[in-house]
Amino acid sequence: MRDGLDWRTARPGLAGLLGPPLAWFLLFFAVPIAVVWAYSFGTNVGVAGIEISGTFANYARALEPLYLRILAKSLAFAALATLICLLVGFPVALAISFAAPRLKAVLLVGIMLPFWTNLLIRTYALIALLRDEGLINQGLLWAFGWAGFEPLPMMNSNFAVMVGLVYVHLPFTVLPLYAALDRLDRSLLEASLDLGAGHLRTIWYVVLPLASAGIASAVLLTFIPVLGSYLAPDLLGGPDSQMIANVIERQFKRANDWPFGAALAFLLMYVTFIGIALQSAHRRRIDAE
Amino acid sequence: MREPPGLLDYARRWPLKLWMLLVGLFLYAPLLVLVAMSFNDSRRTTHWRGFTMDWYAKVFEDAELVQSLVNSLSIAAFSTAISLLLGTLAAIALWRFRFPGRMLVDGAFALPIVVPEICMGVAMLIFFARVMPWPAGLPWPLSLGPIVIAHVSFSFPFVAVVVRARLQSFDRAQEEAARDLGAGNWRALWDVVVPHIRPALLAGALLAFTLSLDDFVITFFTAGPDTVTFPVKVYSMVRFSVTPKVNAISTLLLAVTVLLTFLALRLQARAAAERLS
Known part of the structure; x- marks a missing residue:
């Protein structure tokens, strides 16, 4: 009984409850994704025709140096942004999870608000700061103008993209980290501190191993959205900061090479699946211990 | 006198205090500047020239912009209603029944949450272009169909997660009692289970609404020329220039977000208080 009713005793009940969401999922999620997958093995025929010819040419093309470089760059951007988010976010999550209840609620809202704020607006807000005539340069000009200060060109660069990626995704890292740290058994930490270990040692040898499942899910929840980011490289980056999502968009909206775009999109999907598989393997290993 | 910080009270130690301050500044300074500049009486958005509400007036004079806002709010409303229904049904089905393939369905419903947005956008573009073309030239609310469908597909799994979490705290004995007292399966579900998950329904609805609005x-991949939504419209404005008008719209949307977030937290707090009493 704990595990729920046996479906054989309540077939109409199960069909009535699960039927609509499952039908929606299959028709409006599984089918579209499957079509993308099929297109990734297709060839362009004529102006608008696409034949599913079973070719691997689109994937082969994705591995050409030009695209391979963008792919590698996207992975590197995602890895670096995730790392920065972890380093910046871990102390924040730590402070929140050990704060007094009142302060904790305030801090949590502080992290959640940007999380709920429109991505486009947050990216746009950064433009106003980073532009040549933006607030940062204005401030520097005001402070160092007497010394012949020239505005720092920050916009349309890899630097701006990285700032944008970290800015947008930081809450994605902090929230799962907080969830993990909040569940820690505090007596273990107190024991470590009582026995003479310093705070940093305690964090490194006690907190990190205990929270490793939460850290893994924070990494996954940050890495995947960063890897597929479209807006930050599009609005903040220069010609040299294209990420894979921008290339995908171009295949569909301008270059009109859908099969190639589909193959690129599915490369992103494969990376996602690998990430999920790694994380659940990690979780199983921890559970087994 | 204030007590010294406790052993594990990291939030009150100065290195972390400083760190939190810097992170807070990083997260909020850009947004605050945006809000301030939306009241700035200057076309150039850098120097403060005095307070004005002109940009807000200009926002409402822009018919296309207002239409895009109406589109976005309507899409969010439709998408929320459908997502709430589907997500709740899915959560109850997975919680209540044991059936072959349950784990598979459970995992599958999590997919729309993790699949990169760009992949889903592409999938919807192809689907509505080639598999199920949406008739062109339909009257207004119907023309929003593809966007609503796309939004439901990624929102309802979020609702399911929220409702499922709430169902964990439901005491199955209550439902059995209702059935023992003569209520049918559906009746027991409606009268006993649904009231229990009501806070989750509200939280799920707010979540679905925000997801759709944001x-x-x-949407960029599913929207046609006459179904421009608010973010898509703002995007095309941002691409061309940084204008105070965009600051004003963004501030309005920010205000909506803040309002919805506080509403959600309020409801959650009230639900928690009810549970305790």
């Missing part, structure tokens, strides 16, 4: 990438 979405840019997926």
Whole structure:
């Protein structure tokens, strides 16, 4: 009984409850994704025709140096942004999870608000700061103008993209980290501190191993959205900061090479699946211990 | 005198205090500047020239912009209603029944949450272009169909997660008692289970609404020329220039977000208080 009713005793009940969401999922999620997958093995025929010819040419093309470089760059951007988010976010999550209840609620809202704020607006807000005539340069000009200060060109660069990626995704890292740290058994930490270990040692040898499942899910929840980011490289980056999502968009909206775009999109999907598989393997290993 | 910080009270130690301050500044300074500049009486958005509400007036004079806002709010309303229904049904089905393939369905419903937005956008673009073309030239609310469908597909799994979490705390004995007292299965569900999950329904609805209102990438691929949503419209404005008008719109949307977030937290707090009493 704990595990729920046996479906054989309540077939109409199960069909009535699960039927609509499952039908929606299959028709409006599984089918579209499957079509993308099929297109990734297709060839362009004529102006608008696409034949599913079973070719691997689109994937082969994705591995050409030009695209391979963008792919590698996207992975590197995602890895670096995730790392920065972890380093910046871990102390924040730590402070929140050990704060007094009142302060904790305030801090949590502080992290959640940007999380709920429109991505486009947050990216746009950064433009106003980073532009040549933006607030940062204005401030520097005001402070160092007497010394012949020239505005720092920050916009349309890899630097701006990285700032944008970290800015947008930081809450994605902090929230799962907080969830993990909040569940820690505090007596273990107190024991470590009582026995003479310093705070940093305690964090490194006690907190990190205990929270490793939460850290893994924070990494996954940050890495995947960063890897597929479209807006930050599009609005903040220069010609040299294209990420894979921008290339995908171009295949569909301008270059009109859908099969190639589909193959690129599915490369992103494969990376996602690998990430999920790694994380659940990690979780199983921890559970087994 | 204030007590010294406790052993594990990291939030009150100065290195972390400083760190939190810097992170807070990083997260909020850009937004605060945006809000301030939306009241700035200057076309150039850098120097403060005095307070004005002109940009807000200009926002409401822009018919296309207002239409895009109406589109976005309507899409969010439709998408929320459908997502709430589907997500709740899915959560109850997975919680209540044991059936072959349950784990598979459970995992599958999590997919729309993790799949990169760009992939889903592409999938919806192809689907509505080639598999199920949406008739062109339909009257207004119907023309929003593809966007609503796309939004439901990524929102309802979120609702399911929220409702499922709430169902964990339901005491199955209550439902059995209702059935023992003569209520049918559906009756027991409606009268006993649904009231229990009501806070989750509200939280799920707010979540679905915000997700829909915020979405840019997926909508960008599904929107046609006459179904421009608010983020898509703002995107095309941002691409061309940084104008105080965009600051004003963004501030309005920010205000909506803040309002919805506080509403959600309020409801959650009230639900928690009810549970305790």
